[in-house]
Amino acid sequence: MKMQCKSCHTELAKHAKVCPKCGAKVKKEAYKNTKVMAIFGVCLTFLGGLLPFVQDVDPTNNVAKIKTDSIEIAYSFMNIQQPIYWYLFMLALVVSIILIAIKKEKISIISTAVAAVIFGVAFFASPYLEYTTSKKPFILHNLTDLLADPQVYAIGLGVYVIVIGVIIAIAGCFFDILKHFKKEIKVDPRYLSNSLNKNVWAKMRNFRWFYLMFLPVLIMVLLFNYWPMLGVRFAFTDYKIANPYYVGIKHFVGMATKDVFFWNAFRNTIILSVTKLILNTGAAVIISLLLNEISNLTFKKTVQTIVYLPHFMSWVVVASLFRLILSPDASGLVSSLFVKFNFFATFNDVPFFLGSTKYWTGTFFVINVWKDTGWGTILFLATLSGISPELYEAAQIDGANRWSRMKFITIPALMNTIITVFILNLAKVMKIFESVFVLKNDAVDPVANVIQTYIYDKTFRAGQVNYGYTTAVGLFNSLIGVVLVLGCDYASKKVRGRGIV
Amino acid sequence: MSKEQVVVNRKKKKKVKIFPIVNVVVFLIISFCILLPIWKVIVDSFDAMAGYGLAFWPRRLSVGGYNAIVTNASLYTPFLISCFVTVAGTALGLFLSTLGAYVLIQYEMPGRNLLAYILLFTMIFEGGMIPTFLVMKNLHLLNNLAAVILPLAINVFNLVLMRNFFEGIPQSLLEAAAIDGCSPIAIFYKIVLPLSKAALASIGLMYAVQFWNDYTQFKIYITESKLFNFQVKLRNMVMDSDVPNLGDIDANTTKNAAVIIAILPFMIIYPFCQKYFVQGVNVGAVKE
Numbered sequence: 001m002k003m004q005c006k007s008c009h010t011e012l013a014k015h016a017k018v019c020p021k022c023g024a025k026v027k028k029e030a031y032k033n034t035k036v037m038a039i040f041g042v043c044l045t046f047l048g049g050l051l052p053f054v055q056d057v058d059p060t061n062n063v064a065k066i067k068t069d070s071i072e073i074a075y076s077f078m079n080i081q082q083p084i085y086w087y088l089f090m091l092a093l094v095v096s097i098i099l100i101a102i103k104k105e106k107i108s109i110i111s112t113a114v115a116a117v118i119f120g121v122a123f124f125a126s127p128y129l130e131y132t133t134s135k136k137p138f139i140l141h142n143l144t145d146l147l148a149d150p151q152v153y154a155i156g157l158g159v160y161v162i163v164i165g166v167i168i169a170i171a172g173c174f175f176d177i178l179k180h181f182k183k184e185i186k187v188d189p190r191y192l193s194n195s196l197n198k199n200v201w202a203k204m205r206n207f208r209w210f211y212l213m214f215l216p217v218l219i220m221v222l223l224f225n226y227w228p229m230l231g232v233r234f235a236f237t238d239y240k241i242a243n244p245y246y247v248g249i250k251h252f253v254g255m256a257t258k259d260v261f262f263w264n265a266f267r268n269t270i271i272l273s274v275t276k277l278i279l280n281t282g283a284a285v286i287i288s289l290l291l292n293e294i295s296n297l298t299f300k301k302t303v304q305t306i307v308y309l310p311h312f313m314s315w316v317v318v319a320s321l322f323r324l325i326l327s328p329d330a331s332g333l334v335s336s337l338f339v340k341f342n343f344f345a346t347f348n349d350v351p352f353f354l355g356s357t358k359y360w361t362g363t364f365f366v367i368n369v370w371k372d373t374g375w376g377t378i379l380f381l382a383t384l385s386g387i388s389p390e391l392y393e394a395a396q397i398d399g400a401n402r403w404s405r406m407k408f409i410t411i412p413a414l415m416n417t418i419i420t421v422f423i424l425n426l427a428k429v430m431k432i433f434e435s436v437f438v439l440k441n442d443a444v445d446p447v448a449n450v451i452q453t454y455i456y457d458k459t460f461r462a463g464q465v466n467y468g469y470t471t472a473v474g475l476f477n478s479l480i481g482v483v484l485v486l487g488c489d490y491a492s493k494k495v496r497g498r499g500i501v
Numbered sequence: 502m503s504k505e506q507v508v509v510n511r512k513k514k515k516k517v518k519i520f521p522i523v524n525v526v527v528f529l530i531i532s533f534c535i536l537l538p539i540w541k542v543i544v545d546s547f548d549a550m551a552g553y554g555l556a557f558w559p560r561r562l563s564v565g566g567y568n569a570i571v572t573n574a575s576l577y578t579p580f581l582i583s584c585f586v587t588v589a590g591t592a593l594g595l596f597l598s599t600l601g602a603y604v605l606i607q608y609e610m611p612g613r614n615l616l617a618y619i620l621l622f623t624m625i626f627e628g629g630m631i632p633t634f635l636v637m638k639n640l641h642l643l644n645n646l647a648a649v650i651l652p653l654a655i656n657v658f659n660l661v662l663m664r665n666f667f668e669g670i671p672q673s674l675l676e677a678a679a680i681d682g683c684s685p686i687a688i689f690y691k692i693v694l695p696l697s698k699a700a701l702a703s704i705g706l707m708y709a710v711q712f713w714n715d716y717t718q719f720k721i722y723i724t725e726s727k728l729f730n731f732q733v734k735l736r737n738m739v740m741d742s743d744v745p746n747l748g749d750i751d752a753n754t755t756k757n758a759a760v761i762i763a764i765l766p767f768m769i770i771y772p773f774c775q776k777y778f779v780q781g782v783n784v785g786a787v788k789e
Contacts, residue, residue, distance in 0.1 A: 101618060200611050207610045209685040210603075214616060217601040220655040223640075224633070225623040231632025287531070293524055305775060306532045309539075312767045314714030316732040320739035320760050324545070324753070325538050331753050333541045370535065378782045402520060434717050438736060455630055460721070467631055474629030485625050 035100055038108065038172030042096045044165030045115060049089055050236050051158035052076050052248035053123060054143050074248035075128045075143060076158055078233060085126065086233075089118045096169065105173040112173075116166045123159070156248070235472035244468065251472035262473060264446065265454040272361070272436065272450060273429040276368050281422055283369050284376030289410065291377065292384045293402075304381075307374025318371050319438040326363070328352040360444040368435065376421070383417040384410065419495050427488040430481040451477045546757035549750060565750035566758030573745055578727065579734035580762065583713060586650055586730060590712035593654040595705050602663035603689050608672075620657050630721065637722055648722040649730075653711060659704050665784050666700035667693060703781040706774055710767065735759050 052074035077086035092115035099108035127140040146153045235251060237244035255262050294300045310318065325333040328350045335350040344350045353363040387409065395405050433452035440448035451473065459470045544556065549563035570576045605617055642648035670693060678688045716732040723729065737743040738759055744752045
């Protein structure tokens with residue numbers, strides 16, 4: 001983007017400080033990080049609303065307990081008598097985030113403050129319910145009364161997090177305000193285009209049909225994308241079949257300290273996903289480089305058609321197909337070949353590649369490469385066809401052979417696309433589910449269970465279901481996903497000048 | 502020319518000629534690797550003796566496997582359900598994504614950015630499997646095909662892709678129509694839609710593949726066996742050997758036939774629609 005002087009619209013040099021034509025000072029877009037700081041603060045406040053405000057005390061050292069089993073009694077927005085408080089609190093914070101995102105930081109202070117006031121009212125004035133597992137759970141408490149007995153109750157994590165979050169959110173906005181006290185360049189309204197001067201309401205009336213057209217999309221998104229986001233609160237509750245009741249961060253502590261299956265699943269997710277990504281990308285690059293060297297167009301098209309083919313099979317079909325050809329008896333193609341060429345003496349010696357922990361991982365990668373490599377070449381081939389043939393001709397005249405042409409022309413031209421594809425797929429690392437889900441069986445759980453399949457098994461196949469716990473695992477997964485997506489977005493902006501979302 | 506130079510030249514020439522041949526051979530091997538499993542399954546699906554030894558050609562030709570699927574109600578109902586979900590889901594998905602994309606290219610509209618943010622945020626954060634399941638439970642959509650169709654029909658990625666396609670339509674065209682008195686909805690179906698047939702084909706195919714291949718949603722929301730789609734049925738047949746007893750037809754033959762039927766619809770239309778599929782991928786990654 002070219003920089004422009006705001007008062008006379010002259011194009012400016014990149015690092016100009018004063019406009020050469022009219023002498024006005026050029027303002028740089030500064031304080032960008034403060035916006036991030038404000039959003040971070042709001043998110044922290046949001047998180048604080050989920051954590052316990054008051055919880056029972058560890059008798060030995062008089063501080064709030066963070067141990068797994070001991071958080072039996074914890075109070076938060078979730079067990080307030082009127083749950084409307086929590087919704088209002090959250091709404092205020094969402095409004096804050098939106099206001100910051102559309103650069104209305106000043107107004108966002110008001111909504112953040114409203115959220116803080118709601119928290120204050122909830123904390124000091126309103127009674128809290130104590131849920132128990134039994135049918136008639138309702139005992140009313142006032143948090144301030146509870147705190148009068150410091151031997152039993154102490155202020156929980158949530159209060160501290162909310163206070164710190166609100167301070168950071170408001171401070172972040174305030175730093176952004178500072179720039180409003182500096183001298184602004186006044187722009188003559190006559191130079192603004194007509195549409196900008198029009199009344200917003202009149203404009204909205206003009207577009208009223210479009211809002212109506214967007215309504216179905218909005219309803220669907222709210223119903224199936226945003227409503228589940230509210231369900232994240234169950235991560236802080238025990239939710240057996242009905243009647244979720246608040247238990248604070250018990251599940252997260254338990255997950256981190258006691259659940260070996262969870263850590264195993266986490267490790268498998270990273271190993272399977274990242275290795276798959278590297279193998280698939282590598283294979284796709286090699287195949288597209290080779291494919292690019294083929295001069296016969298008919299042959300090239302045919303090969304392309306064939307290698308794209310497996311992508312259209314669902315994972316179930318691919319799993320069934322490989323289950324059939326890998327089956328360790330006379331009906332399996334692979335085992336028959338092994339026996340025929342005397343790798344194994346009888347069919348009993350042939351391992352079932354999808355059923356033993358030793359071979360499952362390797363088989364998984366082979367199947368993945370088989371299915372998705374061809375499809376992965378599309379972007380690389382598009383880039384390769386964009387390289388000017390003149391470059392190759394010039395190199396040929398200079399005496400470059402095939403190898404050095406590839407090394408000095410093709411690979412550098414392809415590098416950007418490789419990084420792009422890598423970044424695009426890295427953002428999806430935590431979402432690996434269906435491919436593993438259809439290929440694994442209980443025998444290979446130690447090497448095959450990923451977080452999503454772990455959640456599925458624990459919810460839909462276990463005898464005693466606790467939606468709270470599995471939601472907590474899912475939330476952990478989603479949060480890592482968010483970090484990955486934002487990180488990849490940032491990286492993508494650095495590498496190719498635009499983000500991925 | 503000295504003798505040495507001649508030798509060098511000859512070597513160079515030879516090298517250049519060898520590489521294309523090696524390359525072609527490599528691709529023949531790759532194609533073979535990809536086609537061999539598929540060919541084996543096709544052969545076995547026509548072979549009444551499937552499952553006895555190595556064969557690359559049916560030994561006892563029979564269409565019994567296919568016949569079993571076509572005549573057996575527990576096997577063809579899943580196929581019909583798959584068809585219904587694919588058609589209904591693709592239609593709904595295209596409807597929603599074209600509408601959404603059309604609104605998102607109204608640059609002058611107040612609040613356009615806000616609406617775009619609302620959509621894009623769902624690509625960053627998601628509630629996860631269990632909260633979504635609980636929402637479906639609250640909506641009483643469990644064991645209802647709506648639970649499978651609706652969440653996948655609003656695919657934000659496809660909507661953004663559609664917007665990318667729509668951005669290629671010149672704004673002046675839309676403005677001209679508006680000045681001539683065309684209403685927004687008339688502009689939509691008289692100008693925008695006819696101009697983006699390729700986009701509709703491309704994204705419609707993406708939706709169709711997604712719905713036809715859907716397994717996860719069915720596994721989570723549908724527990725009644727009479728509402729299973731073909732993918733779920735196929736998985737039960739092959740992995741858990743849940744094949745109805747059909748007399749002299751080997752169970753393996755039926756399994757192989759089921760695999761072929763599951764891939765048949767897209768194998769038939771794929772060669773004709775390949776360019777639309779490829780176009781979708783390229784627009785998704787290359788254009789803003």
